Amino acid sequence: xxxxxxxxxxxxxxxxxxxxxxxxxxxxxxxxxxxxxxxxxxxxxxxxxxxxxxxxxxxxxxxxxxxxxxxxxxxxxxxxxxxxxxxxxxxxxxxxxxxxxxxxx
Amino acid sequence: xxxxxxxxxxxxxxxxxxxxxxxxxxxxxxxxxxxxxxxxxxxxxxxxxxxxxxxxxxxxxxxxxxxxxxxxxxxxxxxxxxxxxxxxxxxxxxxxxxxxxxxxxxxxxxxxxxxxxxxxxxxxxxxxxxxxxxxxxxxxxxxxxxxxxxxxxxxxxxxxxxxxxxxxxxxxxxxxxxxxxxxxxxxxxxxxxxxxxxxxxxxxxxxxxxxxxxxxxxxxxxxxxxxxxxxxxxxxxxxxxxxxxxxxxxxxxxxxxxxxxxxxxxxxxxxxxxxxxxxxxxxxxxxxxxxxxxxxxxxxxxxxxxxxxxxxxxxxxxxxxxxxxxxxxxxxxxxxxxxxxxxxxxxxxxxxxxxxxxxxxxxxxxxxxxxxxxxxxxxxxx
Numbered sequence: 001x002x003x004x005x006x007x008x009x010x011x012x013x014x015x016x017x018x019x020x021x022x023x024x025x026x027x028x029x030x031x032x033x034x035x036x037x038x039x040x041x042x043x044x045x046x047x048x049x050x051x052x053x054x055x056x057x058x059x060x061x062x063x064x065x066x067x068x069x070x071x072x073x074x075x076x077x078x079x080x081x082x083x084x085x086x087x088x089x090x091x092x093x094x095x096x097x098x099x100x101x102x103x104x105x
Numbered sequence: 106x107x108x109x110x111x112x113x114x115x116x117x118x119x120x121x122x123x124x125x126x127x128x129x130x131x132x133x134x135x136x137x138x139x140x141x142x143x144x145x146x147x148x149x150x151x152x153x154x155x156x157x158x159x160x161x162x163x164x165x166x167x168x169x170x171x172x173x174x175x176x177x178x179x180x181x182x183x184x185x186x187x188x189x190x191x192x193x194x195x196x197x198x199x200x201x202x203x204x205x206x207x208x209x210x211x212x213x214x215x216x217x218x219x220x221x222x223x224x225x226x227x228x229x230x231x232x233x234x235x236x237x238x239x240x241x242x243x244x245x246x247x248x249x250x251x252x253x254x255x256x257x258x259x260x261x262x263x264x265x266x267x268x269x270x271x272x273x274x275x276x277x278x279x280x281x282x283x284x285x286x287x288x289x290x291x292x293x294x295x296x297x298x299x300x301x302x303x304x305x306x307x308x309x310x311x312x313x314x315x316x317x318x319x320x321x322x323x324x325x326x327x328x329x330x331x332x333x334x335x336x337x338x339x340x341x342x343x344x345x346x347x348x349x350x351x352x353x354x355x356x357x358x359x360x361x362x363x364x365x366x367x368x369x370x371x372x373x374x375x376x377x378x379x380x381x382x383x384x385x386x387x388x389x390x391x392x393x394x395x396x397x398x399x400x401x402x403x404x405x406x407x408x409x410x411x412x413x414x415x416x417x418x419x420x421x422x423x424x425x426x427x428x429x430x431x432x433x434x435x436x437x438x439x440x441x442x443x444x445x446x447x448x449x450x451x452x453x454x455x456x457x458x459x460x461x462x463x464x465x466x467x468x469x470x471x472x473x474x475x476x477x478x479x480x481x482x483x484x485x486x487x
Contacts, residue, residue, distance in 0.1 A: 011218035013196030015168040017112060018119050022168060024196050026218035029260065031108050 006054075006078045006087045007047030007094040014042075027085035037063060041074055045087055047094030051075065116166070116353040117346075122385055124169040124354040125162055126367050129155070129183060131175040131359055135202055135238040137225070139268055139308040141298050144175065149359040152182045154377065156189050158357070161381040163193040173200035175359070184213055191217045198223060200264075203250025204243060211250075215257040222254055223262040223290075228274040229281050237270060251285050261287040268295065272314040276323065293318055294433070297423050299370050316440045332441045335409045342412040343400040350418060351394035355385070365394050369419025371427070394418070394427065403428050408447035410438040 013024045021034040021042060034042055037059055044054040055071045063070070081087040088094055106114075116123040130149050131142045150158065162170065170190055177183050178201055190197050198221045199214065206214075214222065226247055228234040234244040254261050263282035265275055275291050282289035295309045318324055325331040336342075346352060351365035351373075361377040363384050364370050373391050374384030385391065397418070400406050403426065405416060415438075420431035430448035438446050 010191075012194070013168060013220065014194040015163075015166060017121060017123075017166055017168070018115055020115070022112060024168075024220065026196075026220045029220060031112075033108055033112075 002091050004051040004075060004078065005047055005049070005090050005093050006041070006045040006051055006082075007090075007096075008042065008045045009086050009088060012086050023086055025084045025086050030084045032081070032084075032086065037070075037073075038077055041077060042081075042087075045078070047088070047090075047096065051078065112168075113349070113353055119166075120386070121166040122162070122353060122355055123167065124171070124349070125167045126171040126173060126354070126356045127155075127158075128173050128175060128357070128359050128367070129177040129186060130180050132179050133174060133176040133202075134179055134204055135176065135240050135243060137227075137238050138270075139237070139266060139295050139305050141296050141305060142175065143298075143300070147360060149180075150361055150377070152185060154361070155186055158361075158376050158381060159186075159190050159193055159195070161376070163195065165382050165385060168196055169198070170195035171198045171200060176202055176204070178205040178210070184210075184217075187214070187217055187219065191219070196220050200225075201250075202238070202243070202247055203254070204240075204246045206250035206254060208253055211253040211257045211259065214254070215259055219259065221260045221262055223264050224251055224254075224287075226251075226263045226265055226278055226282070227268070228271045229277040230274060233271050233274060237268070248281075251287065255285050255287065261285065262290060263287045264290045264292065266295065267291060267293040267310045267314060267318060268308045269310055269314075270308070272310045275318065276321075279323070291318065291324060293437075296368055296420070299367070301370070301423055312436070312440060315437070319437075319441050334442055334444060335414075335438070336412045338409070338411050343398070343406065345399045347397060347399065347402070347416065347418045351391045355391075363388075365391065366419050368417060369394075369422055369427075371419075371422055397428060401428060402430075404430050404448045404451060405446075409444065410435075410442070410446050414438045414446070 011026045013026065015022050021039040023032045023034065023042070024030065040058050040062070041054060044058055051074055052071060055074050056067055059065065059070050059074065060067050078087050078089050082089045113123065130146065131144055132146055133144050136144070172187065172190070177199065180186070187197060187199070197219045199219050200223045203222070203224045224247060226234065227237045228244070231244040235241050251261055251263070263278065263285070265278045267275060279289045279291070293310060293315045295306055297303045298305060319332060320328050322328050350369050354366065356364045356367040357376060358364070361375045363373045363376060365373065371390050371394070373388040376384065399411055405411055405414070408414070414434055416434045417431045418427050420433055421427055421429050424432060430446065432448065435446035435448050438444070439449060
């Protein structure tokens, strides 16, 4: 299994509304509402922490879910957000000055 | 229910100001004949004051931030303010005439991920547009601005105002917007001056021109539906709110004055003297605005148009009573349906005597399947 890294795009608007994370892509104006798990991934997506560690140390600690299932869902989620320019996903750590909102392999 | 509708509902329940319109300046490099503003600087908030305000807005939950003017780009710190707003993760919409937008500015707006740039465009003909803006060459400069923004992939919305002088040009302006790949909005409204002055109303388009727009399927979509007789009034309509002004949205002037809406000049406080949140939560004026339901409206609550009228509480307020009718919206209802409003009948106004203005914004955008259009009540785009 290759490691994945995710970094939040700077090309988004985001706000927490009564505990609900709302994100809008400036690229295509798509509006997203993130659930609790997705919010953890979003907030942890610093480009440096491997997705597997986010799943193991944050999601599996806070939610009763198998690590393998959680990782599969997290990977699908990050790739979906990347397709809207909201996250950058890479096989390597992502520097802060890299262009955001793309999938890099 | 769409996500945005659910968010609006949630914001309403929790008293969150989801949208704020902030005018950075009333100064402008154009002098549009129909403009509702005076352009002298009476002491704008400085950079630090605006940054402090933006922090407060973010903390209060504001998500949609419209930066406008005047012409916001005449401020030397405009990009600094936009950058600050984007760092606070607002969804930023910029309203401008694009005269000052060149390659460098467009690249900067793209880099800052401004979600949308709305640009005023009154005609495809220089002799008409430039006469309205009173700036020679303004059409060419505005078109150049639109072109460079689109070249950088920015979402552009072209905003036109229907007036006597440009009434015959609106379809050509819509076509021009389409060529640029821009959204098109046509507003048949000339609003009174923000200080209540009505001298600009002489530029209003004729009733026949407004009616023609309302019956143009390229602009309103399904004409039969758009101009249909009003629906029956039920409890959900009677318990409904007049609009989002003061409920989930507000307006802040360059001097820090807070109003329910740019078109609703009811002073509710000043962010230079009070915290934004204190005004938002505790203003007696906002409390009064929030207390009003459709059933409380004088005359309008008994009007057959109540469920479909674009009645603007701000325009009603400028006519003297925020619970009263907005005569310009009465006229629009009449022009759509040929059915007089309750206020028109009560005052004995005939069609010819009906007061003139309008608020409904007709929006036109190019879609894959051709022209897509929508109609919504909203703030003035002039």
